[in-house]
Amino acid sequence: MGMTAADYKDHLASLLPHGPAWPRIDASWVQRLIAASAEELARIDARVDDLVKENDPRSTSEMLPDWEKSFGLPDDCLTPAAGVDERRRRLHQRVSWRGGQSAAFFISLLDALGYPGCTITEFRPMRANSKCNAAINQGGWRYAWRVNVPQAVTVKVLTVTGRCNEPLASWGDPGLMCLLAKYKPAHTILFISYGA
Structure with missing residues (x-):
């Protein structure tokens, strides 16, 4: 807590030299000058406290x-x-x-954005030591991953009053896709699954 105008006035008055040229009466010009200076110093002191809050x-x-x-x-x-x-x-x-590229980072980012319960699926290509019934994927799948959002977000269905060139249904959150595309590793391919 900062100092008040009265505190500054007392400190400034105590710094005055002794003698008849420096009267101690409140109505004197010296004391009025000290009071005005004390008000300004108290205002500046309060602004310093505000600056700490702004930090x-x-x-x-x-x-x-x-x-x-x-x-x-x-x-x-x-x-x-x-x-x-x-x-x-x-x-x-x-x-x-702090950023990151792990699945845990993206799950926490999604949780902070208001999408709790999301999971991430990473696709792996077929390898020689894979199980016999494993799917044979293209080589590009090595860099693909999918965010599984548990609830359907912004589902729009065509209505009678809709235009003829509108899709029958559309879903998704363009803001979510934009954020994930911005922060995903650059070499990866991102898919988002809603209602998974």
């Missing part, structure tokens, strides 16, 4: 746009944040996010 992405207010700009937010893949608390939460995730 943490979980409590920032004034510097939130600067923090977001530094860490590439708002993300093009996500819908705009609904309020300051959501913006702070996304910023904190981005600041503390």
Whole structure:
């Protein structure tokens, strides 16, 4: 907790030299000057405390746009944040996010994005020591993997009022696909399965 204006006034008054040129009466010009200086010093002291709060992405207010700009937010893949608390939460995730390429990393990323219970399936090509009934896959499957999202997300079905060129059904979350495509290993092929 910072010092108050009264604290600063007492400290400044104690620094004055002794003598008739430096009166100690509150109505004197010297004491009024000290009081005005003390108010400003107390205001600056309070702003320093605010600066400490602005240094943490979980409590920032004034510097939130600067923090977001530094860490590439708002993300093009996500819908705009609904309020300051959501913006702070996304910023904190981005600041503390270390990244990774393991299945555990992507499962935790999906969980943080609001997709709990997701699993990842990695495809492996047929090898000489594979089981006899193992599927024979193309060589490109070595780099393919699938995210299994347990609930169907944003399922749209054609209605009577729909246009004739609309698909009969569509599903998926374009934001999720965008994020996973952005952070997946570059040499891999990503599939997303909804309602698995």
